[in-house]
Amino acid sequence: MTTSFEERLNHVLPRLASPDVLDNRGAGGEIGFWIFDYPPEHEMQMRSWLSDVIAPGLRKQKPDLRFAVIDLFECVIGLLEERSLLVKAFDMQLKKGDESLLASLRSVLKEDRLAARIVELVGADHLDLLVVKGVGAVYPMLRTHTLLSALHPHMRDTPLLMLYPGRYDGLSLRLFNKLGDDNYYRAFRLVS
Numbered sequence: 603m604t605t606s607f608e609e610r611l612n613h614v615l616p617r618l619a620s621p622d623v624l625d626n627r628g629a630g631g632e633i634g635f636w637i638f639d640y641p642p643e644h645e646m647q648m649r650s651w652l653s654d655v656i657a658p659g660l661r662k663q664k665p666d667l668r669f670a671v672i673d674l675f676e677c678v679i680g681l682l683e684e685r686s687l688l689v690k691a692f693d694m695q696l697k698k699g700d701e702s703l704l705a706s707l708r709s710v711l712k713e714d715r716l717a718a719r720i721v722e723l724v725g726a727d728h729l730d731l732l733v734v735k736g737v738g739a740v741y742p743m744l745r746t747h748t749l750l751s752a753l754h755p756h757m758r759d760t761p762l763l764m765l766y767p768g769r770y771d772g773l774s775l776r777l778f779n780k781l782g783d784d785n786y787y788r789a790f791r792l793v794s
Contacts, residue, residue, distance in 0.1 A: 605794070607644055611651060613793040614638060615659045623761055623792070624667070624730060633754060634761030635789040642738065642767040642778045652735060652765070660731075669731040670724040674749075675739035677720060678711060685710065704742060711743055717752035729760050738767040738778065746775055750789060763792060 617623055617636075626634040640648055652671065660667055682688040687710060695703040724732060737746055746766070753762065768777040770791060 607641055607647075610638075610640070610793045611655075615656060615663070617792050618656070618660060618731065618763065619663045619667075623763075624664075626759060626761060633757055633759070633788075635750060635754070635757075636761065636763045636792040637766050637770045637775075637789045638763060638792040639766045639768060639770040645738065645767055648765060648767075649735075652733070656733070667730050668728060669733065670729055671733040671735060672720055672724055673739075674734060674736035674744065676736065677716065677723065678740055678743060681710070681716070681719060682707075707743055713744060713748040713752040716744065717749060717756055720753065721756040726757060726760050732757070732760060732762045734762060734764045737764065741777055746777065754788065764789070 623634055623636060657671065660669060679688065682691060691703060691707065694706060720726070720732075720734075726732060746764070750764065766775065766777075768775065768779050770776075770789070772791060
């Protein structure tokens with residue numbers, strides 16, 4: 603029997619507020635990296651669900667919980683703006699195309715640098731939970747499995763939930779249910 607998207611959403615808040623997630627129990631001794639995968643066609647519903655249900659629900663159930671939500675797309679745009687590269691990137695895309703732009707952005711958007719920036723932006727050392735969204739919007743500039751690997755040494759005991767528009771089977775990530783990413787098996791599915 604297949605569980606519907608809405609049914610799976612109903613299980614997210616209880617799982618996020620559980621000791622298994624927040625205390626890194628039940629994660630096989632690994633840092634609590636969790637993925638909630640969802641059908642990409644439900645992106646708009648996910649966005650409203652995050653702001654209307656999860657954030658207020660966590661505040662109500664766990665008033666002392668220190669958590670942050672970071673949008674990868676906004677993080678990338680901010681980084682490009684800080685380095686005065688955003689307008690140049692638009693110009694390059696128009697003049698030379700997507701492939702040239704992506705090749706030139708590779709050095710700026712290295713996942714290890716972005717991971718350090720994310721940790722700094724949200725103050726991960728002072729958080730009980732980090733929620734990451736915007737995965738689909740940053741493709742193909744970033745690769746999810748590489749970013750997660752880069753975040754591992756930075757997060758220490760802080761659990762992370764990545765909202766993933768696609769499929770995660772516990773071994774590999776398939777962005778938009780189509781694009782295969784390299785294997786990543788250090789995260790756990792939040793809700794099956």
